[in-house]
Amino acid sequence: xxxxxxxxxxxxxxxxxxxxxxxxxxxxxxxxxxxxxxxxxxxxxxxxxxxxxxxxxxxxxxxxxxxxxxxxxxxxxxxxxxxxxxxxxxxxxxxxxxxxxxxxxxxxxxxxxxxxxxxxxxxxxxxxxxxxxxxxxxxxxxxxxxxxxxxxxxxxxxxxxxxxxxxxxxxxxxxxxxxxxxxxxxx
Numbered sequence: 001x002x003x004x005x006x007x008x009x010x011x012x013x014x015x016x017x018x019x020x021x022x023x024x025x026x027x028x029x030x031x032x033x034x035x036x037x038x039x040x041x042x043x044x045x046x047x048x049x050x051x052x053x054x055x056x057x058x059x060x061x062x063x064x065x066x067x068x069x070x071x072x073x074x075x076x077x078x079x080x081x082x083x084x085x086x087x088x089x090x091x092x093x094x095x096x097x098x099x100x101x102x103x104x105x106x107x108x109x110x111x112x113x114x115x116x117x118x119x120x121x122x123x124x125x126x127x128x129x130x131x132x133x134x135x136x137x138x139x140x141x142x143x144x145x146x147x148x149x150x151x152x153x154x155x156x157x158x159x160x161x162x163x164x165x166x167x168x169x170x171x172x173x174x175x176x177x178x179x180x181x182x183x184x185x186x187x
Contacts, residue, residue: 122143
């Protein structure tokens with residue numbers, strides 16, 4: 001081969017602490033072993049590999065999933081299909097905000113970052129998985145509704161240049177996931 005081969009081992013982060021409790025520790029031990037033992041390979045991230053070897057063959061794998069029946073039926077079916085229109089609208093609006101305000105500062109930047117956070121929380125595959133499996137359905141629906149609702153309220157406030165600082169503070173405390181998120185990822 002013209003370039004060294006790469007083996008990619010992706011892990012669904014949802015598994016850690018949810019189904020595969022020892023997963024993070026297992027990875028820690030694996031990386032220590034690779035570091036301290038002699039091995040005939042090196043660790044590299046996919047982006048580092050692409051930077052180092054930018055010319056590569058492109059492939060288009062078939063769509064598949066670990067979910068039931070090997071495709072996305074768990075996340076898109078008659079029990080949860082209504083959610084996707086709201087997620088797509090919010091995703092489009094997030095991109096719109098990022099393009100409208102590429103250099104936001106202060107309160108506006110905080111609001112844009114919280115919009116990105118709310119969108120990611122609404123897009124969590126857990127909610128659709130829960131609805132499909134019929135466990136805690138009301139909770140999952142409430143979480144989707146809450147995150148889309150918060151996102152939409154902030155979207156309107158940002159567009160109207162009328163951000164409710166107390167509302168933003170309150171929801172930022174409730175969901176402080178990804179404290180270093182940068183809304184510009186949607187540019």
